[in-house]
Structures are given as C-alpha cells and as structure tokens.
Amino acid sequence: MAGPMKMRATLGGGFTDVRVLMTHPMTTAQSGQPLHFIQNITVKQNGKTVIEAQISQAVSRNPVFTFRIQGGAKGDKIEVSWLDNKGETNSIETAVA
C-alpha cells in the first residue's frame, strides 16, 4: 500500500502554487533491487488535467514537487496523482487556500 501524500495549494500573484509530498522508494537500477519508480504525475484543476508529467529514476526518494498553474481561484479543487512502473498509484485532493 502506498504511503501518505501531503499537499498545499495557495493563490498568489495570479498563480496557483501547488506543493506536494509523496511517499515512494524511487528505487533505481543502480540499487540492485527491482526498479520501482514513479513514471507519471497528473495535476488536475477542478477535474481538468492541467499538467501531465513524465519523470524518471533520477528523482529522490519521497520526492517533493512544486507546480505553478496560471490563474485559478480560492476553493479550486486541485488533485495530484502518480502512477509508478508497477502500476501502483496514489492521489490527493485539496482546495486552493
């Protein structure tokens, strides 16, 4: 089971800033263990996909990401989800403060 995620979304200067923490081992090929890393990250604003990211093994364990979305309003629903190479997934939702 995937560990917790934590997210904060704030409005300022005409932008929505999203900061999200993820629990993930991000195991690389160098470790000798089976590869296990997040491949896709999707950010949705009120149900509409605004960012689709493909990331590689070159990201730390328990990564932190920040995204900046143009515009937005207080109370907007922001959802961030990830999908890893084993098909595991997790997501978190928050309202813009």
Add this chain to the structure above:
Amino acid sequence: MKRLVFLLVALPLCAAAQDAKKAIEKYQQMLSEGSPAELWELEGETLWKKPQGPKNASLEKCDLGLGAGKVEGAYARLPRWFKDTDKVQDLESRLLTCMTGLQGRSLKDATARLFGNADRPSEMEYLVAYIVGQSRGHKMAAPVGHAKERASYELGKKIFFYRAGAWDFSCASCHGEADKRIRMQDLPVLSEPAGAQKAYTSWPAYRVSNSQLKTMQWRINDCYRQMRFPEPEFASEATIALTHYLAVTAAGAPYRGPGTKR
C-alpha cells in the same frame, strides 16, 4: 609587507567561504520548505491512534507530561520527571512506557526495532515525528524544578564534558568551542544557549542523504559511534541525561522541528 601579502591572499578565500556558507544556508532553507518529515508526521499520527498490543489499545491516552493524551506542546517540555515511573524521561523512553503500560506490550517487543532504515522506517521514528511536530512554535522549556530533574541535568552536563574512549573524546571536543566543523558541516557549540537553541530545536530531523527520519536517541547514539565509544543503551539514564542537558541549555527558543538535514 608580510601582513599585506597575507591580507591579499586571505580576502578571496574568506569570500569563497562566505559564498559556500550562504549556498548551504539557501540549500537548508529549500529543504525545509518541502520536507518529507511531514510524511513521517502523518504516518506517526496514524500509528498513535492505532490500537495495538495485547490490550488492543492506541497510544491516545499516553501521558507525555501534560496529562493523558495531551500531545500539543508536550515535546517542548521534555525530558521531565514522571511521577508514575519516578524517573526523568525523554520522549522515546516515555513512549516505551506507554507501549508497555497502555498497550501491554513486552519491552522486547516495544524495543525490537528502534532504528529503521529507508525501506522500512521504525514505529518509534514515525511516532516521534508526529509528537515533536505538535510542539512547533512552542518555546523549549524542559523543567529542572524537581530534584531528579536537577540531578539528570547535572549528570548530562558531566557526560557532555567527560573524555573517554579510544580517541579520548568528549561531546565538548567537537561541540565545546566555536568554528569547528566536520567536512562542510558547522558544529554548534552545544554548551552555550545560542548553539544549543539552534541545533536542539531542529532535531529530530529528516536526513535527505539517507531518506530517514532520525530521532534524538539516534543522534546521541551516532555521536557516540563517531567518538568510538561503546554503543550507549537506547533510552538509558545517560542518554536521557545528555538530552536533558541539551534541552535545558536550549530553553527559551521556539521549536522548529522536525528538521531537515543534508
């Protein structure tokens, strides 16, 4: 003339050192803005509320010094003397008391895995992260009113300056005077309030280089390893006393942890 040459050489070196220090400070600030320590806090809160052990009880009624179940601000007032155990206890030893008492677990079970690793952090590390996080912003105020608290503080102070081991080191060998460092890590003077406040309020901490949350008991344990001492016992009178000495020296500063380290 000699002095002039020295100055000319020394100035650019100082500037470089200043730049490096600034860069390190910026890096530390960036780390703390999005610290995975927050994930440990979340997991710890879940564990705090999870019924476990033969009594199938959670730790929610654990008394950390401010009354049963009161977590907010509790860590800032530890270590302290507890009436029920008649001992001065730090956070980790108090948690062991609650695990064995409230949950009915054996000490062997409660201490089976005190230090975790990146793949599998320990219950203790999660719980500590949650509890210390509930003292953010609270001023450090470990008490010394009780005779046993004063004795613990004095013992900790003595241990801090006690030289022994293969290298004849004491804590003060590295943390007793200004401008010492290990590689690029500046070492705080822990016997002075300014140094103790800066360091103690940022521990326990998440270590980015090994993706783990480290407890204060671990910090002391590893200092002893670095000094080539025999390994101190987890939550022993000595490690609690040393923590107590540091906590009292750091009194008055707001708690900022759990911190994030390189």
